[in-house]
Amino acid sequence: MNVAVYGLWHLGCVTAACVAAAGNRVVGLDLDAKVVGELRLGNPPIHEPGLTDLIKEQSAAGYLTFTTDPAEALREAEILWVTFDTPVNDRDEADVEFVRDRLKSIATSLHSETILLISSQVPVGFTREQRGLTPLLAYSPENLRLGRAIDVFRHPERVILGVSDESMKPKLSALFAPFSQRIEWMSIESAEMTKHAINAFLATSVTFANELARLCEQVGADAKQVERGLKSEGRIGPKAYLSPGGAFAGGTLARDLRFLTQFGREHGVETPFFNGVLASNETHKGWAREKVSQLLKGIDRPVVAVLGLTYKPGTDTLRRSTSVELCQWMSKQGYYVKAHDPAVRELPEELRPAIALTANAGEALWGADLAVVATEWPDYRALTADDFLSRMRRPAVIDANWFLAGALGADRRIHYVTTGRDSASV
Numbered sequence: 317m318n319v320a321v322y323g324l325w326h327l328g329c330v331t332a333a334c335v336a337a338a339g340n341r342v343v344g345l346d347l348d349a350k351v352v353g354e355l356r357l358g359n360p361p362i363h364e365p366g367l368t369d370l371i372k373e374q375s376a377a378g379y380l381t382f383t384t385d386p387a388e389a390l391r392e393a394e395i396l397w398v399t400f401d402t403p404v405n406d407r408d409e410a411d412v413e414f415v416r417d418r419l420k421s422i423a424t425s426l427h428s429e430t431i432l433l434i435s436s437q438v439p440v441g442f443t444r445e446q447r448g449l450t451p452l453l454a455y456s457p458e459n460l461r462l463g464r465a466i467d468v469f470r471h472p473e474r475v476i477l478g479v480s481d482e483s484m485k486p487k488l489s490a491l492f493a494p495f496s497q498r499i500e501w502m503s504i505e506s507a508e509m510t511k512h513a514i515n516a517f518l519a520t521s522v523t524f525a526n527e528l529a530r531l532c533e534q535v536g537a538d539a540k541q542v543e544r545g546l547k548s549e550g551r552i553g554p555k556a557y558l559s560p561g562g563a564f565a566g567g568t569l570a571r572d573l574r575f576l577t578q579f580g581r582e583h584g585v586e587t588p589f590f591n592g593v594l595a596s597n598e599t600h601k602g603w604a605r606e607k608v609s610q611l612l613k614g615i616d617r618p619v620v621a622v623l624g625l626t627y628k629p630g631t632d633t634l635r636r637s638t639s640v641e642l643c644q645w646m647s648k649q650g651y652y653v654k655a656h657d658p659a660v661r662e663l664p665e666e667l668r669p670a671i672a673l674t675a676n677a678g679e680a681l682w683g684a685d686l687a688v689v690a691t692e693w694p695d696y697r698a699l700t701a702d703d704f705l706s707r708m709r710r711p712a713v714i715d716a717n718w719f720l721a722g723a724l725g726a727d728r729r730i731h732y733v734t735t736g737r738d739s740a741s742v
Contacts, residue, residue, distance in 0.1 A: 317341070317395070318341045318395075319335055319341070319396075320389040320393035320395070321399055322346070322418070325400070327400070327435065327436070328400070331397060332371075333466075335397075339494070340491075342379060343381050343389040345386060345390075348384070356382050358375060363630075363632040364631065365463060365630055389425075390430065396431070398419065398433065398436050399436060399458075400418060404567035404570075408570035409571075415442075427450070431452040431453075431488070432452060434453075435455075435457065435458045438508065439508065440505050440579070441508070442508070443478070444504055452480065456477050457476055457514070459472060461628075462628045463631055469495065474498040474500055475500065477507060478502050478503050479501065479504065511572065515573070516569075518564075522561075523593045525557070525561075526596070526603075527596050530603070532736045532738075533738050539737060540721075559717070562604070562716040565638040566628070567636050573594055574594075577590050601638070605645060607733050608646060608651075608688070615685050617650070620646055620653050622653060622655040622656075623655075623691070623693075624692070625639050625640055625643070625657040626659055628692075629692050629694065631659065642688065644670050653670060653671050654673075656675070657673075657693070660673065677695070677703075678703065681703065683708070686710065689713065689714070689715040689719050696719070701727040701729065715732065717734075
């Protein structure tokens with residue numbers, strides 16, 4: 317099958333490489349000449365484990381090519397897969413016009429018999445609006461996870477597919493057959509709403525766990541023990557997003573909540589529940605700052621070690637990282653911030669005044685009054701209690717997600733603070 321993948325950032329690069337590896341002829345299309353030039357050399361614009369090797373492998377085999385020319389990309393394409401990562405601003409509002417404008421820019425090259433399959437993060441109604449480009453419209457929500465994207469793409473639990481015409485089902489079934497035999501067919505609008513619903517539910521679960529955890533800290537309960545009680549309940553289950561930890565960030569979950577509250581305003585439907593999830597998450601963003609202030613109170617010119625800067629482990633993305641936001645806030649308070657991250661070799665210029673980047677975790681810990689475990693990189697699992705005790709001036713650690721609880725949580729020599737447990741009892 318001939319497939320054009322339009323929009324070559326994280327979602328697009330993973331999609332193009334995986335679809336090519338399934339035996340299809342794939343042309344990756346992006347209007348950014350620099351991005352395309354680097355991809356022709358095998359260099360994707362974002363780090364994702366295994367992605368560079370997969371792109372090089374499929375390019376060498378002739379299954380994957382890249383271009384900036386829409387006419388070239390769409391000349392033989394049976395399916396145009398739109399995979400832009402929709403930009404999100406600091407208020408978690410999606411720039412849908414970004415995707416709309418890029419579709420308009422290739423309109424004259426798109427054939428009416430080509431299926432337009434959209435996976436970019438767009439609101440309900442967006443896909444149907446593109447019927448002027450082609451009558452064959454489909455929507456399939458992306459479900460990638462930074463650091464595990466290739467495995468998630470290749471082994472989905474099921475595929476959600478909304479279509480405008482039943483005649484498209486055989487070709488779309490063939491496209492997804494190498495990845496999943498289970499396709500949930502539905503209307504385009506239902507598929508778009510499913511994406512909003514999944515992320516809103518996950519956001520609700522995270523917020524529920526964190527709000528409960530803040531109460532646990534005050535009443536002497538242990539949120540991790542409560543989590544075990546919840547997940548062993550048959551009506552809830554072990555995979556539920558109910559681990560106490562940091563607030564959700566990065567714009568992904570919040571974006572879909574913003575879509576839902578926007579629909580409410582547009583259609584006169586009250587959405588107090590979704591508004592409440594957003595408000596509770598904003599409150600929880602202050603948890604780390606509050607703990608930092610408490611632990612550094614009265615210390616002259618405190619030094620803070622931050623372990624992990626990226627938005628998530630397995631990526632080099634710093635944008636919308638809660639770790640970076642915390643570092644910037646601490647710097648403004650007059651704290652000296654040292655940080656290490658295994659995926660960050662150099663800081664963007666705008667962060668250099670606020671953060672001193674170190675070559676390793678041990679260097680970051682040296683002389684620190686407080687350590688913050690901010691990103692769950694597996695590298696940090698090798699750290700022991702003695703690593704903290706021998707390097708830090710004061711052995712105090714904030715670990716919102718309980719990542720190093722096994723090594724540090726029971727050691728009475730370390731003041732170990734985590735979400736959902738009274739630190740005074742540690």
